[in-house]
């Protein structure tokens with residue numbers, strides 16, 4: 371496959387190595403100063419750019435009929451517009467807050483635990499995410515997906531809040547920025563007598579990058595808006 375990388379930072383460079391090792395050609399490496407390029411030379415584009423750049427990159431791909439995978443976080447106020455455009459143009463698009471297989475299993479574990487805890491009002495849920503100091507957005511996209519997983523499956527919560535909660539029905543998410551941490555997420559249920567924690571720790575960026583390349587391989591030839599659950603066959 372001919373792959374365009376939209377964003378050639380930490381993730382773009384990791385994805386390039388994995389794409390080449392799987393037999394693909396990286397035909398475009400687009401970063402902030404590249405404004406004039408022909409996206410149609412690629413079979414598929416993979417966007418890991420900035421919150422302010424992702425929506426423009428995604429719409430450019432859809433408008434040019436190039437399937438696009440995006441892992442950029444922090445731009446989701448425009449997600450529904452991207453979905454509408456993709457459906458109107460009969461394009462192909464996948465966004466995931468986290469492309470790693472392990473986190474996608476963790477998302478399912480989180481939903482199951484949230485359901486089990488729904489009737490146990492003595493437990494309060496909190497979340498913590500830890501990332502490197504260069505990360506621009508907070509809370510992480512993954513923490514937002516985890517919070518949404520609790521809200522959909524546990525009637526005690528209907529919102530999330532960053533750092534402090536003023537609302538009893540909101541899930542507090544604490545965001546920490548430390549060194550070069552690739553990504554750690556903890557979901558914690560605490561009562562007066564005990565605590566249950568589930569935790570995912572990324573050891574490096576390889577899992578995110580491999581998942582994005584696998585998603586790109588899966589997307590080519592399809593029409594529609596998809597999720598990592600579609601790629602991984604998770605119901």
Ligand SMILES: NC(=O)C1=CN([C@@H]2O[C@H](COP(=O)(O)OP(=O)(O)OC[C@H]3O[C@@H](n4cnc5c(N)ncnc54)[C@H](O)[C@@H]3O)[C@@H](O)[C@H]2O)C=CC1
Pocket residue numbers: 376377378379380381382400401402418419420421423427440441442443444466467468469470578
């Ligand atoms: N969904 C997932 O599995 C993962 C998502 N991410 C997200 O991916 C994004 C990128 O992360 P990193 O690579 O660590 O960041 P980074 O800062 O290392 O790379 C982003 C690159 O995008 C470039 N850029 C700026 N404007 C651009 C434009 N208009 N078009 C293309 N590139 C442009 C920047 O110059 C930079 O080189 C972040 O939003 C991060 O949260 C990161 C890891 C995993």
Ligand SMILES: O=C(O)C1=N[C@H](C(=O)O)C[C@H](O)C1
Pocket residue numbers: 443467468501505506509510511512513552553554
């Ligand atoms: O910025 C990062 O590095 C990461 N961002 C994603 C997020 O916001 O959830 C995924 C991963 O945790 C790494």
